Amino acid sequence: MRYVRFESSRGPRWGRLHGEEILPLSSAPYLCPDPSGEPSVPLSSVRLLAPVDPGKILCVGFNYRDHARELGRPIPDVPNIFMKPLTCLTGPDSPILLPAEEGHRIDYEGELVAVIGKKAFHVSEKAATEYLFGVTCGNDVTARDMQTPSNQWTICKGMDTFAPVGPWIETEADPDRLSICTKVNGKVCQSSNTDQLIFSVSSLIAYLSRYITLLPGDILFTGTPYGVGPVTAGDSTEVTIENIGTLRNPVQKMP
Numbered sequence: 001m002r003y004v005r006f007e008s009s010r011g012p013r014w015g016r017l018h019g020e021e022i023l024p025l026s027s028a029p030y031l032c033p034d035p036s037g038e039p040s041v042p043l044s045s046v047r048l049l050a051p052v053d054p055g056k057i058l059c060v061g062f063n064y065r066d067h068a069r070e071l072g073r074p075i076p077d078v079p080n081i082f083m084k085p086l087t088c089l090t091g092p093d094s095p096i097l098l099p100a101e102e103g104h105r106i107d108y109e110g111e112l113v114a115v116i117g118k119k120a121f122h123v124s125e126k127a128a129t130e131y132l133f134g135v136t137c138g139n140d141v142t143a144r145d146m147q148t149p150s151n152q153w154t155i156c157k158g159m160d161t162f163a164p165v166g167p168w169i170e171t172e173a174d175p176d177r178l179s180i181c182t183k184v185n186g187k188v189c190q191s192s193n194t195d196q197l198i199f200s201v202s203s204l205i206a207y208l209s210r211y212i213t214l215l216p217g218d219i220l221f222t223g224t225p226y227g228v229g230p231v232t233a234g235d236s237t238e239v240t241i242e243n244i245g246t247l248r249n250p251v252q253k254m255p
Helices: 065-070 144-150 154-158 201-209
Strands: 002-006 013-018 021-024 057-061 080-084 096-098 106-108 110-116 132-139 163-170 179-184 187-193 219-221 229-231 236-241 245-253
Touching: 080 154, 110 179, 110 201, 110 236, 132 201, 132 236, 132 245, 144 154, 163 245, 201 219
Parallel strands: 057 219, 096 245
Antiparallel strands: 002 013, 002 163, 013 021, 057 080, 106 229, 110 132, 110 219, 132 163, 179 187, 179 236, 236 245
């Protein structure tokens, strides 16, 4: 099943996707909503928003073996966790805005994003899939030049629009075996599979829930594979994940 969040005259709305039609829902899908009773809306007639409304954006660094090697880092023994502020969340077809200051290197990082479905605290890895609502596509945009000198990640990964997510949540995809591809201006720059994750989605949910209560709607960026690189104004990024879809975002200068 696929779920979307879309713009309407009444503000952001949730819906269940059936082919090219959206059935409006009364609330977020992970809250077990009923249909709102309104008629279906054509997908082509609405502007899709990020299909999540999280309380937390959690992220994992160096979680593909090839990406760790690319950056000259050893394979980690425990997940390298960081967070992005909610203000960096943006949706499909919305622009990634470059910082107003000139001279920054801004990198794409295509990623699988996990969506938490129910409250999780101290859950086992075996039971973790019960707490996963679904998955979607994400782009962990990073100001690389600001990350490397100081090794701090909050600003370089947390600028406004630096967390595109979408186009929808898919609840039936196997997160452990999905091909993932990132393109810039139509050229393949990243190509891998989630079976190359160092820490699986289930192990990440179990690990995080030892220390942090995960709530319905929270999201987890699960790491990026080999092939990260820079984008500039005028570029277009596409993150495509098997059985989910494609997240597209143009890159623009800050107005």
